[in-house]
Amino acid sequence: MTTIAHETTRARRRRRWEGLPYWLILPTVVYLGLFFVWPMIQGFGLALRDESGNWTLDALDTMVDDAAFGDAISFTFLLILVIVPIQFVLAMGMALLLNARLRGGGLFLYIFLLPLAISDLAAGIAWSAIFTERGYLNTILEGLGVIDQPFIFLDPTSRTQLVICVAAAEIWRSTTFMMVILFAGLQAIPRDYVEASEVFGAGFFQRVRHVILPMLKPSIQVALLLRLIFAFEVFAVVIALTGSGATVLAAEAYKWQVTNENEHVAAAYSLVILGLSLVAAAVVLVVLRTPRERRLR
Amino acid sequence: MDDVQENGLGWDEPLDRRKLLGKAAVAGGVLAAGGLLGASRAAAGSGADAGKVTAFFGQFGAIAEQEGIRKYVLRGFDGDVDAVFAPISAPNLFVDRVRAEAKAGKGSIDVLVGLHGDFVTFQNEGLIRPVGDVAAQIKTLPPALVKHGKLGTSTQWFVPHSQATYVMVANKDVMKYLPRGADINALTYGQVFQWAKAIRRGTGQNRFGLPASDTGLIHRYLQGFLVPSFTGRFVTAYRSKEAVAAWLYLRQLWQYTHPQSLSYAFMQDPLLSQEVLLAWDHVARLKTALDQRPDDLVAFPVPRGPKARSYMPVLVGLGIPKNAPNPTGAKALIRHLTTIGAQAQILSLTGFFPAVGGRLSKRLSPGLLAESVAVRRQQKAKDAVQALLPVGIGAENGNFNKIYRDTFTRIVRNGENIQAVLREQGELLDQVFVKTNAPCWAPDPSSGKARCKVA
Numbered sequence A: 001m002t003t004i005a006h007e008t009t010r011a012r013r014r015r016r017w018e019g020l021p022y023w024l025i026l027p028t029v030v031y032l033g034l035f036f037v038w039p040m041i042q043g044f045g046l047a048l049r050d051e052s053g054n055w056t057l058d059a060l061d062t063m064v065d066d067a068a069f070g071d072a073i074s075f076t077f078l079l080i081l082v083i084v085p086i087q088f089v090l091a092m093g094m095a096l097l098l099n100a101r102l103r104g105g106g107l108f109l110y111i112f113l114l115p116l117a118i119s120d121l122a123a124g125i126a127w128s129a130i131f132t133e134r135g136y137l138n139t140i141l142e143g144l145g146v147i148d149q150p151f152i153f154l155d156p157t158s159r160t161q162l163v164i165c166v167a168a169a170e171i172w173r174s175t176t177f178m179m180v181i182l183f184a185g186l187q188a189i190p191r192d193y194v195e196a197s198e199v200f201g202a203g204f205f206q207r208v209r210h211v212i213l214p215m216l217k218p219s220i221q222v223a224l225l226l227r228l229i230f231a232f233e234v235f236a237v238v239i240a241l242t243g244s245g246a247t248v249l250a251a252e253a254y255k256w257q258v259t260n261e262n263e264h265v266a267a268a269y270s271l272v273i274l275g276l277s278l279v280a281a282a283v284v285l286v287v288l289r290t291p292r293e294r295r296l297r
Numbered sequence B: 001m002d003d004v005q006e007n008g009l010g011w012d013e014p015l016d017r018r019k020l021l022g023k024a025a026v027a028g029g030v031l032a033a034g035g036l037l038g039a040s041r042a043a044a045g046s047g048a049d050a051g052k053v054t055a056f057f058g059q060f061g062a063i064a065e066q067e068g069i070r071k072y073v074l075r076g077f078d079g080d081v082d083a084v085f086a087p088i089s090a091p092n093l094f095v096d097r098v099r100a101e102a103k104a105g106k107g108s109i110d111v112l113v114g115l116h117g118d119f120v121t122f123q124n125e126g127l128i129r130p131v132g133d134v135a136a137q138i139k140t141l142p143p144a145l146v147k148h149g150k151l152g153t154s155t156q157w158f159v160p161h162s163q164a165t166y167v168m169v170a171n172k173d174v175m176k177y178l179p180r181g182a183d184i185n186a187l188t189y190g191q192v193f194q195w196a197k198a199i200r201r202g203t204g205q206n207r208f209g210l211p212a213s214d215t216g217l218i219h220r221y222l223q224g225f226l227v228p229s230f231t232g233r234f235v236t237a238y239r240s241k242e243a244v245a246a247w248l249y250l251r252q253l254w255q256y257t258h259p260q261s262l263s264y265a266f267m268q269d270p271l272l273s274q275e276v277l278l279a280w281d282h283v284a285r286l287k288t289a290l291d292q293r294p295d296d297l298v299a300f301p302v303p304r305g306p307k308a309r310s311y312m313p314v315l316v317g318l319g320i321p322k323n324a325p326n327p328t329g330a331k332a333l334i335r336h337l338t339t340i341g342a343q344a345q346i347l348s349l350t351g352f353f354p355a356v357g358g359r360l361s362k363r364l365s366p367g368l369l370a371e372s373v374a375v376r377r378q379q380k381a382k383d384a385v386q387a388l389l390p391v392g393i394g395a396e397n398g399n400f401n402k403i404y405r406d407t408f409t410r411i412v413r414n415g416e417n418i419q420a421v422l423r424e425q426g427e428l429l430d431q432v433f434v435k436t437n438a439p440c441w442a443p444d445p446s447s448g449k450a451r452c453k454v455a
Helices: A002-048 A058-065 A067-099 A105-117 A120-131 A136-143 A159-188 A191-199 A204-232 A236-242 A249-258 A263-287 B003-007 B017-034 B063-073 B093-104 B116-124 B132-137 B143-148 B172-177 B189-203 B218-231 B241-254 B259-263 B268-273 B287-292 B327-337 B340-350 B366-380 B394-413 B418-436
Strands: B052-057 B080-085 B111-115 B159-164 B166-171 B278-282 B297-300 B309-311 B314-321 B384-386
Touching: A002 A058, A002 A263, A058 A067, A058 A263, A067 A105, A067 A159, A067 A204, A067 A249, A067 B394, A105 A159, A120 A136, A120 A159, A120 A236, A159 A204, A159 A236, A191 A204, A204 A263, A236 B259, A249 A263, B052 B093, B052 B327, B063 B080, B063 B340, B093 B111, B093 B116, B093 B314, B093 B394, B111 B116, B111 B327, B116 B314, B116 B394, B132 B327, B143 B159, B143 B314, B159 B340, B166 B172, B166 B218, B166 B366, B172 B189, B172 B297, B189 B218, B189 B241, B189 B278, B218 B241, B218 B278, B218 B309, B218 B394, B241 B394, B241 B418, B268 B278, B268 B287, B287 B297, B287 B366, B297 B366, B309 B366, B314 B327, B327 B340, B366 B384, B394 B418
Parallel strands: B052 B080, B052 B111, B309 B384
Antiparallel strands: B111 B314, B159 B314, B166 B278, B166 B297
């Protein structure tokens, strides 16, 4: 009698615990639903419907016909092509440096982390003070006698110069972000593997190429995934550095919403950003897929 | 850096914060004694506490301006003022919010501080109430400005508060490049071009600058200065051959314009750093440079074109929304904002000149003094023509500006065929008037009740 009663209590308790995970993720689901899914649905509605609620492609037409659309797409892609590879190599180097546990290595971590603490707009303004004609860079170069007239770095007639300036600022600002993810991944690699390869006589680059990089693949995947998604949203640094000299997708979305007061076209731009981010994410997920049996446990 | 100190009461040495507060309290009195004569001090309110008054500013949204208005301009008002500002980057939110509150049927704003053109929209849409009684109480207002507040009706819709315009500023270093025989106070567009070209030849760099970033006011340069100076019109002559000449002029001037102009929002910054030695902008956006370097910079009127010396006056007014929760308090605040003390502080904080009559003080900051002289010369020039801010196009305001900016991008930056661009953009401009049915405004000849048409 007592045992049966005991059993049922335990079964009931187990049943209650089985439901617990769902209760635990409920707040997150509600949060995501309210603040991400619902606004996204509204965004679709805004982009594809007119004032009176009829379905239309007018906003998309206006967006594509606008002179700035092509410029925004090409400049955004150009930035990604320049920034992401450089950033990856730098972030990898920084992570390896930290992981080498040199004396005073903690200092590097602090230095690397500094840009993360600064908002992107503030970073843009700081870099504009460096690159502007009477800025720090020209002052230093003139002081060193490298140039005798200030050089105009932020020249809107030169796309190359604008890309280089924006890329420099973006790389400075967000490389640490990638590094943090890669560094965490590096720390998860058991030392045995690296030591074993050392025993077999592998040099530093061989170790990186054949041991570390393959084992780091899941972290690389995450780092690239997040970096690419953020790259499509790049905005404040570009605005601060180039003014209306160059434009990117997020800047156009902002302009249509705020300056031109047309939320439909602004929503159309955000759809483009969403679509491109999804494609980029899918590519990264497929290309850098790690088979289950090769994953570190 | 202390914003208040930087932009605060500019008629003396830099002060510390505590001194500044004391100074602010007596500032009105000082100015009244030194200048702005013939203006009597209107009592703030009726002496009784006006209660909670919410003021919504469509102007003066810069952080330093906001802080100064809260700290100094609203000081001494007998009541509790909640000052709300439309962001500088999104001035359209000013009209939007008033409209939204009217739609919601529940108002929270008591006083509106907006442009002449904003009040046209408010009046058209029936969002504001008459303010004739309070305007009549303020004896210091010049009748000409009061008349603007009637918006062409027989009812007073807003009380004029302050005014501004746009002028040119040059660094004294480039005075030697001024074309021979040119009078700096009566320049022509041709002479400005020659000047910019000579500066390039002399310094090796393009040192003429325009505020052509997204938050710069280059569209006002196109709408109120360049195009009407060549065509004598604002909208109707948009596609005329005189307009083609105006755009051709700008395309040529652009060769001698600093390429970083596309990232300038306030010309005072590149003028201070000397990236730019000759510039055009709104007085409020030049003020800091003129205040800090009064001996190096000179302010002067805008040039004249083949048809006129066109300039755009900016008139800020005070009104009361129809559904204001505290209209009595609102009227008290309007009286306070038009007192000499409050007007003097607005002037020193923002560079917007008082609407109330009287002579300007000799004790103004050097920058404001220089600006006020240039503004006065510009207004009094025989060939001066006023091109007013867009009137009555309401929600199409953003689009209206975009059309001018896009025309600039296509013709000047991308070098497209001028006639073709004007034909296409003119079509879009005409659509603005099809949508809003707005009649023409000065300097276009009146179209009566009919909508304005792009010829």
